[in-house]
Structures are given as C-alpha cells and as structure tokens.
Amino acid sequence: MTINLEILNAAFLLAPTQVEDLNTKALVPKMVFRRRLTRASKLTVELMDKVDFKQGRIMYGSAYGELPATANILNAILNKEGISPTDFQNSVYNTPVSYASILEKNESEILTISCGDNTSNRLLKMGAIKALDGDEILLVVTETMNIENIEQVNKCIDFLEVAVALKVKVTKEEATISFEDDNTKCPESVKELLSYAKQFNENQKNIIEVKL
Numbered sequence: 622m623t624i625n626l627e628i629l630n631a632a633f634l635l636a637p638t639q640v641e642d643l644n645t646k647a648l649v650p651k652m653v654f655r656r657r658l659t660r661a662s663k664l665t666v667e668l669m670d671k672v673d674f675k676q677g678r679i680m681y682g683s684a685y686g687e688l689p690a691t692a693n694i695l696n697a698i699l700n701k702e703g704i705s706p707t708d709f710q711n712s713v714y715n716t717p718v719s720y721a722s723i724l725e726k727n728e729s730e731i732l733t734i735s736c737g738d739n740t741s742n743r744l745l746k747m748g749a750i751k752a753l754d755g756d757e758i759l760l761v762v763t764e765t766m767n768i769e770n771i772e773q774v775n776k777c778i779d780f781l782e783v784a785v786a787l788k789v790k791v792t793k794e795e796a797t798i799s800f801e802d803d804n805t806k807c808p809e810s811v812k813e814l815l816s817y818a819k820q821f822n823e824n825q826k827n828i829i830e831v832k833l
Contacts, residue, residue, distance in 0.1 A: 622833045624749035627792040629757060631821035632671035633785040634664055635807065638767045640782050643667050649724060657707060658720055659687050660765040665717040666724060668786035674759045678730045678751060679718050682744035682762040684737050684810035686714040692768040717763060741813035749831040752791040760787045764808040779806035785814040796830040
C-alpha cells in the first residue's frame with residue numbers, strides 16, 4: 622500500500638557542531654520559558670516558524686533523543702553529583718514538541734517515534750497514515766549530538782546538529798520527487814526527511830510516495 626503526501630512547506634537546519642543565529646529570543650519572548658529550552662526544542666520552534674505551522678497535529682522523531690540532557694545526567698551519576706531536575710525533565714524524547722505545543726497553546730495530537738537509523742522512514746509512514754484524516758500535519762525530526770567528548774566515539778558524522786520539518790497533507794496526485802542520498806555526513810535517522818526538504822521547491826508541486 623502507498624500513500625502520497627504533498628509537501629506544503631519544508632525547512633531544515635544543519636551545522637557541524639551547533640546551529641547559530643537562531644531566532645529564539647524573538648520566538649520565545651518569555652525568558653523563564655526560553656531558558657528551559659533544550660537545543661532540540663530551539664530547533665523545533667525555529668523550524669515551525671519557518672514552515673508557518675502553529676496549530677495542528679505534529680509527528681516527531683529522533684533516534685538519540687535529548688542527548689545533551691542525557692549526557693548531563695550520566696556525568697552527574699558518574700561524578701556522584703546531584704542530578705539537575707531540569708535535565709531529568711528534559712531527557713524524555715518528546716521534550717521538543719512538548720515545549721513547542723505549550724508555547725503555541727497547541728492542543729492537537731502529538732506523537733513521538735524513535736527507530737534508530739530508520740526514524741525518518743517510520744516517521745513518514747506514521748505521518749502518512751495520520752494524514753488520511755485530511756488535515757495538514759507537521760513532520761519533524763531532530764538530532765542534537767554535540768556533547769562533551771563526542772569526538773571520541775564519532776568517526777563518520779560531519780554534522781552533529783540537524784533538524785528537518787515538512788508540512789504535509791495527503792494527495793491523490795502522482796509523486797514528483799523521490800529520496801536522493803547526496804552523501805551528506807549526518808545521522809542516518811534524518812536523511813530521508815532531509816532529502817525531501819532539500820528538494821522542496823515552492824514554485825512547483827512537491828509530492829512524495831510513502832510505502833507502508
């Protein structure tokens with residue numbers, strides 16, 4: 622079975638270590654709230670603004686989740702220090718979309734998925750099924766891997782911080798674009814969504830085929 626999705630808008634953020642020049646201060650004016658945001662949360666809020674999505678259902682994916690918060694917790698345990706309540710709260714996988722929904726007062730359905738290298742593919746499948754209801758859906762995938770000593774274990778990734786967002790709806794029209802691996806050295810978990818975001822052209826139909 623296949624379901625075709627039209628990409629209404631797309632955006633991505635990509636950096637070797639950390640994405641700079643984020644518009645977080647303007648997008649999240651309350652300092653108390655802004656200070657609690659994780660890196661993935663900031664990227665998600667930025668992308669939602671770029672694709673003009675505020676209210677509606679969000680499908681979110683990440684292979685590694687809130688790695689900086691998790692690393693902080695593990696370091697605290699290793700050093701026999703107290704665990705930060707904020708890090709503990711922020712270590713769950715759905716943190717970015719939870720903060721985004723609070724910020725926009727979005728009470729729509731939000732689902733989070735994690736499937737290792739297959740995260741983008743599974744996210745597309747989940748989003749395609751949900752899109753059958755006929756509404757516009759936001760698909761978001763992020764990886765924030767810029768943690769202390771990451772160079773000791775990372776031998777193959779050039780971009781430690783990546784985030785992609787696609788605003789989609791179901792369509793019966795034929796696919797116009799397909800997955801293209803351009804060998805960007807980023808986490809495998811984001812590559813499929815990143816390929817579609819890179820190919821997005823606002824002056825033409827952008828339709829993908831999702832095989833279930």
